[in-house]
Amino acid sequence: MAKQVVIVGGGFAGISAAKKLASANFSVTIIDKTNHHLFQPLLYQVATAALSPGDIAMPIRAIFSKQKNVEVVLGEVDAIDKVQRRVQLKSGAYYPFDYLVLASGAQYNYFGNDDWKKHAPGLKTLSDALEIRERILLSLEQAEQIIDPDRRKPYLTYVVIGGGPTGVEMAGSIAEIAKRSMMRDFRNIQPNETKIYLIEAAGGILNGFEEPLPEKGLKTLEDMGVEVILNSPVQEIRKNGVQIEDTFIETPNIIWGAGVAASPLIQKLGIETDRMGRAMVEADLSIPGDPAIFVAGDAAHVKDKNGVPLPGLAPVAMQQGKYVGNLIRNETMASSNRTAFKYVDKGTMATIGRAKAVADIRGFKFSGFFAWLLWGLIHIFFLIGFRNRFRVFAEWTWHYITFKRGVRLIAKKEDEDRL
Numbered sequence: 001m002a003k004q005v006v007i008v009g010g011g012f013a014g015i016s017a018a019k020k021l022a023s024a025n026f027s028v029t030i031i032d033k034t035n036h037h038l039f040q041p042l043l044y045q046v047a048t049a050a051l052s053p054g055d056i057a058m059p060i061r062a063i064f065s066k067q068k069n070v071e072v073v074l075g076e077v078d079a080i081d082k083v084q085r086r087v088q089l090k091s092g093a094y095y096p097f098d099y100l101v102l103a104s105g106a107q108y109n110y111f112g113n114d115d116w117k118k119h120a121p122g123l124k125t126l127s128d129a130l131e132i133r134e135r136i137l138l139s140l141e142q143a144e145q146i147i148d149p150d151r152r153k154p155y156l157t158y159v160v161i162g163g164g165p166t167g168v169e170m171a172g173s174i175a176e177i178a179k180r181s182m183m184r185d186f187r188n189i190q191p192n193e194t195k196i197y198l199i200e201a202a203g204g205i206l207n208g209f210e211e212p213l214p215e216k217g218l219k220t221l222e223d224m225g226v227e228v229i230l231n232s233p234v235q236e237i238r239k240n241g242v243q244i245e246d247t248f249i250e251t252p253n254i255i256w257g258a259g260v261a262a263s264p265l266i267q268k269l270g271i272e273t274d275r276m277g278r279a280m281v282e283a284d285l286s287i288p289g290d291p292a293i294f295v296a297g298d299a300a301h302v303k304d305k306n307g308v309p310l311p312g313l314a315p316v317a318m319q320q321g322k323y324v325g326n327l328i329r330n331e332t333m334a335s336s337n338r339t340a341f342k343y344v345d346k347g348t349m350a351t352i353g354r355a356k357a358v359a360d361i362r363g364f365k366f367s368g369f370f371a372w373l374l375w376g377l378i379h380i381f382f383l384i385g386f387r388n389r390f391r392v393f394a395e396w397t398w399h400y401i402t403f404k405r406g407v408r409l410i411a412k413k414e415d416e417d418r419l
């Protein structure tokens with residue numbers, strides 16, 4: 001009988017591991033709490049009405065429709081039994097395994113202030129993106145109806161917390177929407193009334209990048225009208241605004257992109273984790289003392305050759321997923337025979353807005369239009385599905401020529417006062 005491989009998580013790591021097991025004599029089960037693989041690097045484009053949810057997500061079942069040794073299960077794993085070799089879903093159903101790959105990713109971390117979450121959603125899932133889109137669009141509609149400029153000011157104010165790539169991308173895109181692409185459709189509000197703040201606790205933005213890219217990123221954002229506030233940890237987030245030191249910024253539009261932690265499922269392994277909750281895995285990504293259980297992607301703490309933990313990036317997750325898939329495929333059970341996982345860094349990039357990005361490709365650092373073009377081509381290349389690639393290409397070309405954002409729909413109207 002074929003051995004059973006259970007993969008928890010149909011993200012970048014999980015999908016890559018399962019693909020490596022194609023046409024091998026294993027029975028593979030992918031369990032995910034959503035029914036789709038999500039291309040998270042383009043989530044902010046859904047949140048800012050540039051792309052539709054369907055452009056960046058693909059049903060996991062559809063990805064594996066031709067790979068007959070894969071079964072897909074919709075469900076949330078909430079227990080791992082290492083002795084009986086099975087995982088259990090919230091529903092009570094359980095799935096036995098010979099090999100287990102935990103690729104359950106990460107989630108936002110509010111540093112113990114979980115009540116901030118309802119006022120400042122993070123951007124991690126499609127529903128987060130749709131909620132943020134809804135808030136941005138609704139806010140513009142509300143501002144349009146308020147005559148008194150002082151009263152409408154909070155509705156035209158946006159606060160993004162966290163100066164990493166996600167925060168920078170969000171702030172840049174909101175600046176484009178609020179100061180340019182949608183303004184021609186409104187009659188009362190003016191572009192110069194909108195305020196976009198990017199708040200960062202550290203002394204700079206884009207900390208994972210080497211100079212001069214953070215400096216260029218900062219200047220680009222400022223040129224786009226974003227006010228970047230550095231060295232300012234957020235003290236409080238309320239429904240109607242954000243407190244930083246002695247300043248209160250009044251707004252219902254707050255987006256959290258400040259910190260991440262590994263999925264809570266990792267704690268169920270009962271092994272050592274780092275301060276972000278990531279599993280401290282062996283060099284072959286297996287957990288200490290159990291060579292048939294692996295953790296890959298954002299949920300794993302793996303160091304690079306300089307001893308620095310690898311960042312939570314899609315290429316890291318994909319390479320780890322492929323590596324684990326290969327190990328299982330070759331059934332090299334004795335850990336001592338396995339070669340250690342090695343990350344091949346092909347470069348990092350972040351986009352800031354239309355025709356604006358920063359890139360570091362193997363030490364070659366550049367920014368501006370060519371960085372943005374390369375960013376766009378790479379993202380289209382890695383999207384799953386020809387239809388998605390084609391649609392995103394078409395949307396971006398349209399947006400580039402017309403400045404217009406196509407997906408500006410408000411589906412659920414909030415009647416409550418948002419301040």
Ligand SMILES: Cc1cc2nc3c(=O)[nH]c(=O)nc-3n(C[C@H](O)[C@H](O)[C@H](O)COP(=O)(O)OP(=O)(O)OC[C@H]3O[C@@H](n4cnc5c(N)ncnc54)[C@H](O)[C@@H]3O)c2cc1C
Binds near residue numbers: 008031032312
């Ligand atoms: C807004 C945003 C922008 C980003 N931009 C970039 C970028 O530009 N470039 C880049 O390289 N990286 C970027 N990243 C990071 C990148 O998306 C992650 O590093 C990558 O998704 C990690 O892959 P993964 O497979 O480990 O986890 P994920 O892709 O997060 O997949 C985890 C999967 O596990 C499932 N899951 C979780 N818990 C359970 C459970 N208990 N039971 C069942 N299923 C479960 C989830 O539903 C999910 O499908 C970005 C991330 C975000 C959020």
